[in-house]
Amino acid sequence: MTETALLRWLCLTLPIGLALILWRRPDRRTAGAALLSLLTAFVAVGVANKVAMAAGWWRFTLTDGLFLGIPLDLWLGWAILWGPVPLLLRRRLPIWSIVLAYGWLDLLLMPRLDSLLQLNDHWLYGELLALLLGVPPALLLGRWTADQRQLTGRVLLQLFTFTGLALWLLPSAVMARGDGSWSHLVDDPLWRSSTVLQLMGLAAVPALSAMAEFAGRGRGTPYPWDPPSELVTTGPYAYVANPMQISAVLMLALLSVGTHSWSLAAATVGTVAFVRFVADLHERTDLETRLGPQWRAYDAEVKPWRVRRTPYGAEPAALYLSDTCIICRQTKALVESTNPQDLNIRAAEGYTVAGLRRALYVGPDDLHASGLAAVARGLEHSGPGWAYLGWSIRLPVVRPMLQLLVDGMGGGPRQLPTARET
Template sequence: MTELVVIRWLCLAVPVALTVVLWRRSPERGWEWRQTPPATAGADGNRRAGAALLGFLFAFVALGVTNQLAMSVGWWSFAPVVGSFLGVPLDLWIGWALCWGALPVLLSGRLLLWVLTCAWLDLLLMPRLDGLVQLGPHWLYGEVVALLLVLVPALLLARWTLERRRLNGRVILQLTTFTGLVLWLLPSAVMDQGDGSWSHLLDGPVWRTSLIVQLMALASVPALAAVVEFAVRGRGTPYPWDPPERLVTTGPYAYLSNPMQASVVVMLALLALGTQSWSLALATVGVVSFSRFLADPHEREQLNARQPEWRAYDREVRPWIVRRRPYQPQAELYLSETCTICTQTRALIESTGPRGLTINPAETYTVVGLRRALYVGPDGLRVSGLGAIARAFQHSGPGWAYVGWLLGLPVVRPVLQLLLDGMGGGARDLPARSP
């Protein structure tokens, strides 16, 4: 056995062994003298394991991106050995991601301590992996980039997930993680073993690349809106170990029970077309089959056990068939009767045939200070301005609902609201009176 083989084996075996041992010795497993009550221990143990897995996945994706950047600018490169993926030895990649993503949440400890420890270990070990890693003259710049863009976010994501803090931060980092996994690493792995190439998409005619990218952006809207709905209405995320606190049946979920999977399938199909990969097309069919015959039945069983209202929802909303009308509880929209733009907006919304939406004059709203259109949901959700109009569109057919999802996205809505305000659609002072 050569020295290089031993190094690669240790780079994978040591982090894997530490991860398994530390998970088995975690307080939630009952190996410490301060034991958690059994019911709480199981839930906390699952959450810690889920946080560790999520930290690992983020680190794995982010390290892949960082290594591609490092190799392109000459910070470092890797020896062309068997078992490499995207130019990186896979065993080293996995061990690195475990050390930076999973182990910290299993060991706990302060963020700064972990950053300093990992930086010290890298400074100590990287120059000694000479047979596996070739360092460039400016490799320390790459080390700083990796610490800031990989280690710190991975630590924060795992810690926030474990402690259920910083919901917006968790959502953004999870979205980054699974976008990288599904739209970059998965297609790359499939094409590495099959046919197709990124060059067909990136180096092809500009019009074709632009068309594929734009169609993928449009296909992503239901998934992005579903993630927002989980955060806003459910106070949770799509990650199984960080779920919403309540059943979410609004937004895209009023039309389809698996909008995220549907968006992913469409985007993968477009990628298969753009990269000219029959292997990726076949993998897309596999994703649909897995979701339809394995994931969906398991999810239904779990939700039936935890959420009594799930059964009524499941009877009305299907996983792969879009409803023509939303599964939507009653909500209210307040629009001014003395504003020309508001009356025109009301006429437009009414022409779409909204379901479960009552439109009231804003002048009758009982709280003083209403200055924009207001949407009030049955769960207490209040959205004003363009966001209220976006929510109102989601009470109509799937076409208008799609417009509402797009208008309501966190980046899109503030920009369009600013433009609308500049064109005379800004806040207005309205007299409020008691009913």
């Protein structure tokens, strides 16, 4: 065995050995958290290496076993060492101490790996980027998932991880063995690339709204080992059982157009088959076990890959809009014109509730939304097209920006004269 082969072998087997030593029969949630931290570290290490190589901070001298220009065995060992290994330690060390320890280790080892890696004078910039991008997100996501803390943080870091896996690593792997190239998104006419990217953004709306619904209504995430504690039937789930998979497939299909890749188009079809005949079966079994009759009632009415024309099980809800506000009266007329189901539109002045400012949505299970979010919730009673508009409006970044715009046009919050409803 050559020195280079021995180094590559050690870079993979030592992290695996450490992870196995620390494993010690973790519970199901901790095991799932360890896998999630590995996936996050894998994506982060890949991104950091691509940036470092593009910036000229370092390059790998190897010619075989490369994926995206990175030795796959080194990449995987790196991710295991930075993700599951510190997570599985019995003692919860501060994250800053782990980052410093890994930084010190890299300072000692990386200059001595010249048979694997050629460092530039500014390689420390790449090291700092890799440490900050790889260790804290992977470790935080793993700890938060294992301890069921920081729900918003878990959702955001999962979004980074699964977006990287589905829309970067999977297409890159397919195009590496088939046809197509990322360069087409840059080299194609601007109108074509822009159209593809904008359509991908539109296709992402159901998935993003579904993730927000999982967190807000179900107090969970899309990750199978960190699911919602309750069945979520609102938002996109009122119309279709698998909005996240639909969004992912649409974005992959559009990406195959943007990258000129027939191989990616074929992989997209394969993804649909995998989800339909493998992943769906596992998910249905899990939901049946956890939620029983509630899931069976939902499953009988809402199907994957088939969008309903009306929302599922819409219980009576109320949308309160001010009669003394011109914008609110216009909004009321618009919502009424969409023929919403099981939605009573009433005057806001006729109801006393803490925090009522022109618009309020009151739905089942103590679901409340105010301002523009209330109108968006109301539109979700009006069929999939209007519901899609509502999901778009309620996206975490979009809604505050639109609310500021509406406030500036005179639709901002104000105290209303109210009388308790009888």
